Amino acid sequence: MINKIVQTMADAMAGIKDGSIVLIGGFGAVGQPNQLIDGLIEQGAKDLVAVANNAGVGHVGLARLMELGRVRKIICSFPRSSDPVVFETLYKAGKIELEITPQGTLAERMRAAGAGVPAFFTATAYGTQLARGKETREIDGRMYVLESAIKGDVALVEAWQADRWGNLTYKLSGRNFNPIMAMASDLAIVQTQHVVELGTLDPDNIHTPGIFVDRVIHIPYGDPKGF
Amino acid sequence: MSQTTADFKPWSRTQMAARAAGDIPEGWYVNLGIGIPTLIADHVPTEKEVVFHSENGILGVGPQPGANEIEPWLVNAGKQYITLRPGGSICHHADSFAMIRGGHLDLCVLGGFQVADNGDLANWATSENDTAPAVGGAMDLAAGAKRLWVLMEHTTKDGKSKLVKTCSYPLTAIGATTRVYTNLAVLDITQKGFVVRDMAPGLTWDTLQARTDAPLHKPE
Numbered sequence: 001m002i003n004k005i006v007q008t009m010a011d012a013m014a015g016i017k018d019g020s021i022v023l024i025g026g027f028g029a030v031g032q033p034n035q036l037i038d039g040l041i042e043q044g045a046k047d048l049v050a051v052a053n054n055a056g057v058g059h060v061g062l063a064r065l066m067e068l069g070r071v072r073k074i075i076c077s078f079p080r081s082s083d084p085v086v087f088e089t090l091y092k093a094g095k096i097e098l099e100i101t102p103q104g105t106l107a108e109r110m111r112a113a114g115a116g117v118p119a120f121f122t123a124t125a126y127g128t129q130l131a132r133g134k135e136t137r138e139i140d141g142r143m144y145v146l147e148s149a150i151k152g153d154v155a156l157v158e159a160w161q162a163d164r165w166g167n168l169t170y171k172l173s174g175r176n177f178n179p180i181m182a183m184a185s186d187l188a189i190v191q192t193q194h195v196v197e198l199g200t201l202d203p204d205n206i207h208t209p210g211i212f213v214d215r216v217i218h219i220p221y222g223d224p225k226g227f
Numbered sequence: 228m229s230q231t232t233a234d235f236k237p238w239s240r241t242q243m244a245a246r247a248a249g250d251i252p253e254g255w256y257v258n259l260g261i262g263i264p265t266l267i268a269d270h271v272p273t274e275k276e277v278v279f280h281s282e283n284g285i286l287g288v289g290p291q292p293g294a295n296e297i298e299p300w301l302v303n304a305g306k307q308y309i310t311l312r313p314g315g316s317i318c319h320h321a322d323s324f325a326m327i328r329g330g331h332l333d334l335c336v337l338g339g340f341q342v343a344d345n346g347d348l349a350n351w352a353t354s355e356n357d358t359a360p361a362v363g364g365a366m367d368l369a370a371g372a373k374r375l376w377v378l379m380e381h382t383t384k385d386g387k388s389k390l391v392k393t394c395s396y397p398l399t400a401i402g403a404t405t406r407v408y409t410n411l412a413v414l415d416i417t418q419k420g421f422v423v424r425d426m427a428p429g430l431t432w433d434t435l436q437a438r439t440d441a442p443l444h445k446p447e
């Protein structure tokens with residue numbers, strides 16, 4: 001019997017190594033796996049590379065992980081938020097490395113990793129400072145930049161519903177980066193609002209098939225709050 | 228004698244947004260950037276079916292929710308609560324940007340720091356050495372949409388032209404901008420450069436040219 005559902009946060013986080021590339025879902029507060037981030041803080045892995053759209057808000061979640069000195073580098077599109085104080089302090093002090101990547105390129109770099117595509121050409125950022133040092137090529141009269149895939153050692157994902165095979169659904173804008181991060185990682189860990197019996201999710205409406213998921217923990221925390 | 232500001236009436240932000248909204252045909256798929264461009268949606272009546280896209284996987288953004296209608300699981304790229312109109316749909320981030328990168332969006336409207344007369348846009352950083360610059364989806368949108376309109380003030384607060392021969396700020400995309408709506412004029416960008424389509428009431432050509440750091444052209 002396949003059962004990806006784990007009962008404790010320690011089981012969910014087991015084996016995450018120092019130096020891991022950790023993909024963290026969410027856009028704003030929606031679809032953000034806050035309890036898994038807290039679990040990672042508790043678990044203790046350090047020297048991490050975090051991949052997320054933003055660089056944390058306030059002193060919780062990803063911002064807390066960074067504040068504790070556990071993140072060596074962040075790859076994101078928008079390191080600003082309503083309260084980016086932790087990131088800005090670390091960045092100005094030279095204590096965290098930043099790789100800015102356009103949001104769509106960030107998404108595609110992970111989708112590509114999940115699909116076994118090591119790099120791809122995109123017109124995005126051609127002629128800008130974000131393309132500096134990257135290979136470019138003219139294809140059918142247009143210039144493109146070569147961007148490499150981002151493969152995660154771990155993904156932290158938030159879902160709306162999950163079954164024991166790891167089939168997932170998401171709720172509204174809670175989907176965002178979560179499905180592609182699950183695809184792009186060796187170890188996809190999911191916190192889900194609802195656990196349902198195998199066979200009850202409509203096969204036509206499963207957003208992430210269980211093949212992309214490794215562990216599921218039930219965390220019915222309710223609606224996202226604040227940003 | 229150059230005109231004084233008392234001699235003409237610049238368009239307000241609302242008027243700029245309304246003007247751009249009126250130029251969007253029914254049936255277009257449109258992404259509105261954060262800032263003044265978001266005002267455009269207020270000027271497209273619901274019965275005119277324009278489908279608004281938001282980078283975080285939303286197609287069919289509806290009117291702003293009332294205080295009692297907030298859905299905590301539904302935000303736009305600016306992280307504001309939104310509604311979904313009937314026919315709206317949700318996808319993940321890679322599909323959302325496939326809509327952009329794949330050339331499926333008819334139009335993107337962004338704000339700008341500078342637009343050059345060859346269509347270059349600078350709208351994400353004001354210095355090469357910006358501490359922790361934040362690009363978001365601007366480069367994807369500017370390079371990917373079929374058309375790029377920029378909605379911005381014609382000059383900076385200290386009177387410098389934002390329409391230029393060459394952008395001095397870091398670029399968002401090269402040669403991408405197709406039209407500019409400012410508080411003084413509506414301009415297309417063609418092979419010739421800036422072609423003036425409309426001017427604010429009372430404004431003379433010479434005054435507009437004096438406030439623009441690139442040559443202006445009359446439509447043929």
